Amino acid sequence: MKNILLVEPDYASRFPPLGLLKIGTYHKERGDNVQFVRGKIKDDTYWDRVYVTSLFSFQHRKTIDTILHYKKMVGNDLDRMFVGGIYASLYPGVIFRETGLFPHVGLLDKPGILGDDDVIVDSLIPDYSLLESVGYTYGLSDCYFGYATRGCPNRCRFCAVHLIEPDFVHYSGLYSYVDAIRQEYGEKQHLVLMDNNVLASNEFDRIIGDIVRLGFHRGARRNGRKRFVDFNQGVDASLIDREKAKALASICVEPLRLAYDSVKERRVFDRAVRYLGAEGLRDLSAYVLYNWEDGPADLYSRLRHCVELNSELDLYMYTFPMRFAPLDRVDRRHVGPLWTAREIRGLQCILNVTKGLVSHRMDFFLRAFGESPEEFLEIIWMPDRYIVYRNTYEESAQSWRSTFRKLSESQLREFRDIVGRNDKSAMHRAYPKLRSRRVRRLVEAHLEESGCDGDE
Secondary structure, rough: OEEEEEEEEOOOOOOOOHHHHHHHHHOOOOOEEEEEEOOOOOOOOOOEEEEEEOOOOOHHHHHHHHHOOOOOOOOOOHHHEOOOHHHHHOOHHHHHHHOOOOOOOOOOOOOOOOOOOOOHHOOOOOOOOHHHHHHOOOOOOOOEEOOEEOOOOOOOOOHHHHHOOOEEOOOOHHHHHHHHHHHHHHOOEEEEOOOHHHOOOOHHHHHHHHHHOOOEEEOOOOOOOOOOEOOOEOOOOHHHHHHHHHHHOOOOOOOOEEOOOHHHHHHHHHHHHHHHOOOOOOOOOEEEEEEEOOOOHHHHHHHHHHHHHHHHOOOOEEEHHHHHOOOOOOOOOOOOOOOHHHHHHHHHHHHHHOOEEEEOOOOHHHHHHOHHHHHHHHHHHHHHHHOOOOOOEEEEEHHHHHHHHHHOHHHHHHHHHHHHOHHHHHHHHHHHHOHHHHHHHHHHHHHOOOOOOOOO
């Protein structure tokens, strides 16, 4: 019997690490002793193999430190270390350069990867019992976690899916997978599917049939409580037609998550929402990409479009602005070509107040984001405290915005050049040289504060 240690770095995570849990199943089926931990532990156990997973690039430092900790714990015996996951698959060279370990790239979707056998680890069910050993609560619980498909036929430049899962698998045996979990670990309340483009599958009707057979039909309840199906990564609005909308309405999906990546998709997004609404699907949400090839006015247009659809069709569709960051960035400081750091910071302050989402109600939207793209720009260029504590600083904010509107083109360029990088040190250096009283007044308001909570 071998001692196997499964490690998830202790970054925040909504979902349990399915890959590690499937590795746990693989080793337990071989009679091995398996332990799952989060973060760095110290003990004297001789671990025959240590598996470390990874997730996002902006968790780079914590991931590297975790790998190095366990590399030292096994006495630098690289044969006893196995590193994988999303970040490791995207940047194996970075992992190798900083740790001396070359990670596994991609899925465990071929036989013989972990041992001399014909087992495909990715086809195994996760070992849910391992979650009981860590004192951590994931964002979702009492759920079946899995996939009905794998990969995505699209090759969107802002997305990494095609790099990690290059082959689109139209059906991965959803019914048998979930049924096996049920037999081993008991019935779960909800079903969370992490497919990247389930609507592209030519087995979509079969997948919907599986979901219904598993007890997740429309209006399904268990123990007196509503059940839900969550296509957590969202579905492709461009692939929704009347038939697919009807099929989706036959299951207890809540909410149905859509992607709205560009203002160019306005027509197809509008059509998809109308098809869904006609089938009685009112609980929707939309992932709205920004900081990519869009600008603030583009984002405002898409957010307002969603709110207008809510009003017209009597929906409850919340939107989630999703900030683009290049796959190779180890922080969240990327600024797109049509944005400035100040504009992103201002938007982050709005989202801090709204808990990251945009309400379906028009009155809330207009209060938070303004009544026009121009007003939205005024708001996100304001000092942080004027945005976050709108009621407290109402009079000061109105005065600031009045001054902002009076700027000439040259004054606006000067203000943007000074404040656009959101660098207080640079503002302090530039301030004594300012001649325009209006620009000085606007910059002074930025220099008087410490900022709002955010991710930068």
